[in-house]
Amino acid sequence: MLGDWLKRYETKIIMFHGIRVLFNRITVLPSNRILGLAVSVLLMLASNWTWAGNLNxxxxxxxxxxxxxxxxxxxxxxxxxxxxxxxxxxxxxxxxxxxxxxxxxxxxxxxxxxxxxxxxxxxxxxxxxxxxxxxxxxxxxxxxxxxxxxxxxxxxxxxxxxxxxxxxxxxxxxxxxxxxxxxxxxxxxxxxxxxxxxxxxxxxxxxxxxxxxxxxxxxxxxxxxxxGPAAHVLPDVYDPVSFEDMLKNGMVGRLRMTHAQVEKIFAGTEGARVDAYALAHPDEVFVDFYVAYLNAPTIGRAILGDAQYKAVMERNFDKRHLWWVASVGQYSIIDEGFIPGAQSPRLAMKQNATFLELRDQDFEPKVIGALPELNTSRLFGVNAAASLDPASPLELILTITRAKGSILPTLIPKQVTLSYVPPASLFAYPPKPLPEWLLAWKARWIDLTVLGVALVLLAIVLSRPRWISRDARRLRIFRLGFLAFTLVYIGWYAQGQLTIVQVTGAIKTLKAGQGLTSYLYDPISLLLMAFTLVSFFIWGRGTFCGWLCPFGALQEFVGLLARRLRIPRLQIPLAVARRLEWGRYLALATLVAAAFLLPTQGETLNEVEPFKTVTTLVFDRTWPFVAYAIALLVTGAFYYKFFCRFLCPLGGAMSLGGRLRRFDWLPRRAECGQPCQRCKAVCEYDAIEPSGKIRYDVCFQCLDCVGVYHDDKRCVPIMLHQKKGGRLVSPSGSRNCSTSAVPAGTGIISKCHPGRGI
Structure with a gap:
């Protein structure tokens, strides 16, 4: 039994091993190779899955x-x-x-x-x-x-x-x-x-x-x-017109055939030359066939007259498409066995290569105007629910049947076609219906506008953070205000919490050979995804995790409240914390593997993140889920943002995405870490090494270190240089530079190392 199981999952186990090897490589690859490798992983995962029903x-x-x-x-x-x-x-x-x-x-x-x-x-x-x-x-x-x-x-x-x-x-x-x-x-x-x-x-x-x-x-x-959408009749358009003019302008369609023309279509078949009368009178009319769309008032009133047209439309309570169909000559559009209210075996209608159910309306109208004697004049209709466009070309197909032999004769049918399209001026075309996903975007345009403005504001602040961060109080007000917006508006109101379910769902979708169009139905989340993806290249993972994650915002508020309540903080040695940080990568790898190998069980494993409980359902769940979410928040009260830093699988995905970052955008001085440890001391996330180097994979982009760097009342190197009578100025440009102290007014000597200044 175990052997059967191993055989069944051998391929999946091998592919999972491949994913693990690639995952290990990602953690050491330079950022410019991450994107290509990520694409390779997705292509490997995109093995075909098919879904089918199982009822019998x-x-x-x-x-x-x-x-x-x-x-x-x-x-x-x-x-x-x-x-x-x-x-x-x-x-x-x-x-x-x-x-x-x-x-x-x-x-x-x-x-x-x-x-x-x-x-x-x-x-x-x-x-x-x-x-x-x-x-x-x-x-x-x-x-x-x-x-x-x-x-x-x-x-x-x-x-x-x-x-x-x-x-x-x-x-x-x-x-x-x-x-x-x-x-x-x-x-x-x-x-x-x-x-x-x-x-x-x-x-x-x-x-x-x-x-x-x-x-x-x-x-x-x-x-x-x-x-596209079907046209509809303009009910108020009416221009009196004669029958002769309707024939000329196409309001009435006509097909006239003589005996000679009919004989021609039967040539080469068993039906050829079996009609003695037709052979003797080749120029006589075999059938003169008329059709007109009556729902258009100009046509209907001209053919039926006002009183009869009104009566016909009043009895058309099902809003059917109605045609007047008539014929002159030897051949009729209905045969002797025709049943009123049924379909005529001699007459059919087709549009866009699809046949429509053309049914008699059990009504013989009296036609207004000088017409030859009609052998048939009836109304036929098509159900209003049928996908028919009355303003588009359609085909009326008349079947002509000849019989050869008197005892058990052989029937030879031939069909002739009358193409008909009434004038476009009688109709209006509704706008093409928007796709369902676009309707979802239109329905949420206010939310998208508010979120778009917030994202633009955030992008401006992060691009030029010096002014907002230099004043600690100003930064605190802006950051707490934006985090409150993230929690209340993005999370609880707009339901825009990004989640690992979107990652595992994308894996399942690609494996099934399907596109990602279902993501279009959630415009708020899609806008956040797009912004986050762009932010990877500029700032790294911290933009989302530090500013746009509703649960992360809630954890930050819990941590601040714990500080106000003087709840003791747990201290974890940096070496131990670094090992614990691999927990989020382990959680991510487990959920990705489950999505690939055990998709049903993966749905349960996704509950490792409490976003559904806290943000989507606002704690309206059974007690185990609520207890788990509260336990994580309580843990965050003792250790700042514990879940985000050590357990969050989405945070693991964001950290990998953050390796696409093209700039070391946080400024550093030569004195940072050697010997100054001020920024490291204020960093709540242990994102600054003792050497002063920024660990971007764990940075939440809170801007505290940026504020210290630019504040002459908090940055120790600046204060020391000022105390000695020199001045230290942060240079501008595309490089990170430190400056040496010199006597005031004598200029500045810069010591620069790679990076980007702010």
Missing amino acids: KEDIERRFRRPYQVQEKLTDIPVWPLTSALEQQAGPVAYVFESIDLAPLLGFEGTPMNYLVSIDRKGNFIDVELLHQNEPVFTFRDMGGLGDKPLREFISQYAGRSIRQPFLIALDAARNRTGQSGSSGGLTVLDGISRATSSVRVTNQTVLDAANEVARAKLGFADRKKS
Whole structure:
């Protein structure tokens, strides 16, 4: 048994070993090789994972009982057709499918959610059932999440809604479970879930994408991703026009064929020369075929007259697309066995290579105007939910059938096509709908603006920190104010806490061969990620960990409160602290390996960071998770930011990213560490070596050392030089320089070493 397990995981173990070797190399590589190596690691991790549903026909039969009859799963698209015992000849009346087979969109945690979706033949949702999800916010309450009840309540809102309706997610929206909106183009508002914005948007996109795939394949819905939104009729546009003018300007389509032309299309087949009348009268009209789109008032009123047009539109309560179809001549568009209200076997409609259900409306209109005697004049309609654009070209296909032989004759069908498109001036085109992720950005534009302004302010301060840091009180006010903004606004309000789940989720996504588009649904986090990535190259890991991490901000406030309460501080020798700092790398490596080898267990291991408890759910979890988070905060009261420095896996990832830093931006003097230890003494993070060198991998960018460096009342070298009657001036430029003391007014001698001055 052990041998089988080893054989099964042999490849994964080898790849994990490779990751470990690469990880060890990263810790010693120079920064200019980190990026290329990181890309190599991601490519190695991007081995294909595939997701598929696991229900079978019996599972579907347990959910859909009589009068439904579950058919075998189709091979061309993974759906189960449902037929009805009440409509034996109607074909499939609904389709059931697992969303993971058609739209495996990745959630926040890096794996797709799976829903059992059922839609009827008109494109209305019958039901949406949750089958599987790994979203951290929806874990069971005994595991510290909200539980999946809010998610189940959310998806229950789809029942009765049409796929063709625009869907809008809003908090505290009035839920309307009574069915569709008043019109097929009406807006459907779904009540969202607080603190689960990204997961809800991914859910909505998953359900809609999967349903639309089936609708396009089985219900005749056109692919609006390519053709754009459908046009709609301008109801107030009406210009009186004659029938002759409508023929000229395309409002009425016409196809006229003589016997000779029909004979030509049957040439070379068994149907050739079997119609004696046609051979004797080649120039007579075989069929004169007319079509017009009646929903446009200019066309409808001109053909039907005002009274008849009004009556027709009043009875069109389903808002169907209506066409007047008529014919003149020997051949009719309906045969002797035609049933009013049904489809005509002789007539079909197609648009964008997709056939539409063109059904008779059981109405024979009297046409206004001088027309030859019509053998047929009827109204045909297409369901409003069908993906049809009335202003785009469509094809009316007329089937002409000839028979050869008198006993059991051979039927030879041929088709002729009438292309029809009404004038564009009768329609308006709505703007192309925005993608779901862009709607998420628009919905949060205020939050993005506030966060953007804050990030610009932070970037300015960090780029020119001398003024803000030289005055200790001014720096303290700014730093505590910004950290309060980070905790309250970014963390608790905007839900912008970056987390290791985003790292492990990206690994799972890349391994599955999927893109990272799901991250677009969380604009706040994405903006923070982008800013943090840029900050790696300039300042290192400290920008995020020291200024933009809500949990880090809370730890800092706890540490300050502990100092006010005179809680004793634990002292850990520097050598021991350095070894403990490897804890965050160990935690990171463990979670990365779990995401690669044991993704389900990795979800539990991710709880090593308390961000979900403290920031996302604001302590609204079961007691073990709350107790763990509080224990970490209490530990931080005795040892400053204990979790950030020794345990945080995200901090480990940030430290690795910080190796992309291109500048040693913290200024140093030759006297720093030799012998002056003032900056080291004030550094709460042990980020300054006894030699005076900055350890950027553990620096939280608090700017305390910058303030000391520039303050002639705190910097010991400056004070000593002033006491001896000299002056020490911090030079400007792109180098870090120290200056030697000389008598006042005689100039400055600089001793410079590599680095960047401030």
